[in-house]
Amino acid sequence: MKGIRMESFGNPVSTETLLSARERALVALETLVSRSGAGSEFTGWLDLPQDITSKDIEAYKECAQEWRGLDYVVVIGIGGSYLGAKAALDLLQDNFADFRKNDTPHLIFAGFNMSEQYMTDLLNLLKGKEFGLIVISKSGTTTEPAVAFRILRSALEESAGKEVARKRIIAVTDGAKGALRQMVEKYGYRSFVIPASVGGRYSVLSPVGLLPLAMAGVDIESMLNGAKQAMASLLEWNEENPAVVYAATRNALYESGYKVELLTSYRPDARNFTEWWKQLFGESEGKGGKGIFPASAIFTTDLHSLGQFIQDGSKILFETNLVTDEKGGEIMMQQMDDDSDSLNYLAGKSLEQVNATARKGVLSAHVSGNVPNINIETGAIDAATLGELFIFFEISCGISAYMLGVNPFDQPGVEQYKKNMFALLGKPGYKQN
Numbered sequence: 001m002k003g004i005r006m007e008s009f010g011n012p013v014s015t016e017t018l019l020s021a022r023e024r025a026l027v028a029l030e031t032l033v034s035r036s037g038a039g040s041e042f043t044g045w046l047d048l049p050q051d052i053t054s055k056d057i058e059a060y061k062e063c064a065q066e067w068r069g070l071d072y073v074v075v076i077g078i079g080g081s082y083l084g085a086k087a088a089l090d091l092l093q094d095n096f097a098d099f100r101k102n103d104t105p106h107l108i109f110a111g112f113n114m115s116e117q118y119m120t121d122l123l124n125l126l127k128g129k130e131f132g133l134i135v136i137s138k139s140g141t142t143t144e145p146a147v148a149f150r151i152l153r154s155a156l157e158e159s160a161g162k163e164v165a166r167k168r169i170i171a172v173t174d175g176a177k178g179a180l181r182q183m184v185e186k187y188g189y190r191s192f193v194i195p196a197s198v199g200g201r202y203s204v205l206s207p208v209g210l211l212p213l214a215m216a217g218v219d220i221e222s223m224l225n226g227a228k229q230a231m232a233s234l235l236e237w238n239e240e241n242p243a244v245v246y247a248a249t250r251n252a253l254y255e256s257g258y259k260v261e262l263l264t265s266y267r268p269d270a271r272n273f274t275e276w277w278k279q280l281f282g283e284s285e286g287k288g289g290k291g292i293f294p295a296s297a298i299f300t301t302d303l304h305s306l307g308q309f310i311q312d313g314s315k316i317l318f319e320t321n322l323v324t325d326e327k328g329g330e331i332m333m334q335q336m337d338d339d340s341d342s343l344n345y346l347a348g349k350s351l352e353q354v355n356a357t358a359r360k361g362v363l364s365a366h367v368s369g370n371v372p373n374i375n376i377e378t379g380a381i382d383a384a385t386l387g388e389l390f391i392f393f394e395i396s397c398g399i400s401a402y403m404l405g406v407n408p409f410d411q412p413g414v415e416q417y418k419k420n421m422f423a424l425l426g427k428p429g430y431k432q433n
């Protein structure tokens, strides 16, 4: 394990307040570890990395082997049932993997929206192609993936025939409950179980994330090993534990009036990782009128849209920067005889150096604009580091939510839109107000 390093810049909170926040973070860590806090029945994710057996891994890999010749695997799911796999895939695969011929099928994600345009385009893409479906839903009843599954299952049956289609559908769902589990039993689909004690946004290291990632050829053993080691060290009762320090720092900032946390990265392939992080923290903390609003930005891209506000707008936010070592040194800026673009001053620097220098310049500018910054340094991103990073944020999130006094593992607020939508769509049992 490489270990996560944290550093704070321009933090206006006094050392005394920060130390007292660390003490509260340690108490919250103890609540998490002893599984004695609110929602403790959903702390099964603490056991995930070690509970996934080599037999489980073999089973995911067998599916991957069997579907290797397919053109596409469509992964259907929403929220915690898709963001982790999407985040990992983007970070671990080549940025342009979707445009290349690979020796594994291309993964396409669906069921995370209800746009007819998206579905039309997807059905057009799948026409005449060999594809399989992985449908992921813990409850087995979530509308968006259920709608997508109904449409895509028909398309698959039409193109491959019912019997082949049956073998090209894998369901990942609860072991006993929900419509999807019932369909597994009725149609004999292959299936994997999401443990009842693991909530959606904490499920990336279960079959929810591991099966799609195995399909794409990701080294899931390394990811689990990274996660296992991180779990052991980040649950330690230790004031220097980075998960404790991060949770304490962000909570102290929140209490000092910084209500928005902006997770930034200087690599575009981290955009979906920031989406995974937003869902993790947003659904875990935002309740009872409390919580830090999680936002994200990819720099330097978003400096050209959000940069002005961050530097000079309302002082409501702090930044958390995901600092990773990137492949660098191969693309060098050249000295040109014709310096019409006035870039000769960069000659001899690699593109990576230019990007890293931009990061340093932005950090000092934002700090001077009274925006507190936290750097989270991970080293180079590979499957093991990513396993570690998932665990780092999950543990930090559990600690943070307990510090706020909310249940990290429920999401009561999500129900309201569903009730309204069901009533408007005429779902039996739902009435319009």
Ligand code: PA5
Residues within 6 Å of the ligand: 078, 079, 080, 081, 136, 137, 138, 139, 140, 141, 142, 145, 199, 200, 201, 202, 283, 411
């Ligand atoms: O974190 C959560 O529990 C949610 O975001 C769920 O992952 C999301 O709502 C999808 O639920 P399900 O897997 O039941 O379809």
